[in-house]
Amino acid sequence: MKDIQTQTDSDTVTAATESEAMVRLEDVRKIYEMGSEQVHALAGVSVEFGSGSFWAIMGPSGSGKSTMLNLLGCLDRPTSGRYILSGQDVSRLEDDDLSQIRLTYLGFVFQSFNLIAQLTVRENIELPLFYLGWESRESAKRALELATQVGLEDRLGHRPAELSGGQQQRVAIARALANDPHVILADEPTGNLDSSTGEHIMELLRDLNKQGKTIVIVTHEPEVARWAHHRLHMHDGLIDRID
């Protein structure tokens, strides 16, 4: 693959794409203090994800995959290093600014769907729009569009509990798309689904990627990781290799 240049001098691995980098981590470390002990969840990671690329982060349990995804998702700040998202250094932003970044640039898909049980499908999809301050009519229109895109236009009034796992995950994807994010981050999106349903979800993500979204998923399943263009293998808080 021509768009990856692997550089193995020192302890960093850098991947650059032809197009402008959407995500760039520069020697990012995340250290947790556990009493007197320090856990280096990320021990110095440098990597670039190009705009419109599709990545899978893989690795054994405890290798730092979730930590990395949380950092990419601006849910957390690195202990040191820089994180450039869409040209903006977001590694030292205040909490409110991080919220704004998440609201504008990012969409999340979780293993356990994380829909709000009390809200209907439509209200769940509208959630980001609510925080973006959309008018309710516009918002409802957009929710219908998104539901149609994931094939759930006839389920708008349902509660999450009335849907199957695969349908719930599609709602979650619709919600992640509501704010038209640059990057979609998915932590084990198929982890709670059977393999054929999981496949449908991956198809959906692939379609979104084709429409230009940058997608990063965490998975330990090679069949799932195969959908991505690039696989980033983590080990003990470091990037082991990229293929």
Add this chain to the structure above:
Amino acid sequence: MNLHRFLRLVRLGIKTLLLHKLRSMLTMLGVVFGVGSVIAMLAVGTGASEEAQEQIRRLGSQNIIINSVQPQEDQSVERVRMSIYGLTYDDERRINETIPSVSRIVPAKLIPSDARVGGRQMELRIVGTTPGWFDLVERELLAGRRLQESDMTGNSNVCVLTERSARRLLATEEVLGNRIRVGANYYEVVGIIRSESGGAAGGVQTPDQEIDAYIPMTTARERFGDIVVRSREGSRERSRVELHQMVVEVDHIDNVQSTALAIENMLERFHRREDYRVSVPLALLRQAEATQRTFNIVLGSIAGISLLVGGIGIMNIMLASVTERTREIGIRRAIGARRSQIVGQFLIETIVLSSTGGLIGIAFGVTIPQIIEYFAGMPTIVPFYAIALSLGISVAVGIIFGLYPAIRAAKLDPIVALRYE
């Protein structure tokens, strides 16, 4: 935050609270009781104080009322003996001349009598007094005129009736110019006043009664003298009283207490027996106010405690709710809600809860005084400000007790919150 988003948050809050209807209702109870008792308290307090004010107005707040009182021992002795007691013409003169703060004094002879007009008959209270009576005891003149100086100098046989006396005696006939007979004499009716004798005010009878007929003092002295003969239980009871009542007007409201004291000292010097009573409407008002204050403090504390308990109840439930909804908070934060928006969401929920409780409390608070009025006969008035105040208090309770749970919710780390089971 614009109005549109605020309203959506309110709607969200209501929706969330409706998910747990029973819990929400129980949570509101404290505020309901608190607000209900605040309003009921103010309604009873305001009613009582308005009534006291009204009573004092009827008595005259700048007046001191002195009544002759037949001493106990005179009431039980031989009926043949004459009971001599009470206020004298000299008392009137002395008070008027020696106490500078007294601006006016109106004497009255009160003589229970039978009055007749044609075949109709009625028990009246003849009040022999001076024209000044009508200045000190301000009563609405319904027809004709009041007593005047020329009535006094001419010892005229004229009278002013109360509305009720006039109606009883002269029913359908022309009242003014008509004559009523008392004893052997006829009195021409020259005026009618409205009586405001509404029972005893704080233990003091108003100077006027509904069965009054006012005649000039001079006429009363000439026709009735100072000896009153009354038939009681078959025997005749005679008493000699110069003046039954004096209404003293004080020049300034600040001098009422001291003037009353001066009058008491003076009467004490000239009377061997305590055959009089000095009543100060203003003092009664002050006393009523003091009682009212105590009452307010007690009820206010009860209301305050219920609101505090209610607030703590709300806080408790909201803390539980925050824990229960940890994951929801994590989801909202991940999507991009700022901490302040989470605070807003939870705060609005508690405010909706507490102000709904407040509204129900207001409904109770308006109803309870009606019940009190109906069963206890106490006058009550729900002042408008009480309702505004209660709404304010319930919103404040929501903010004060909702803030901590809301901040707790907002402080949750989104990563931890998302993992919460």
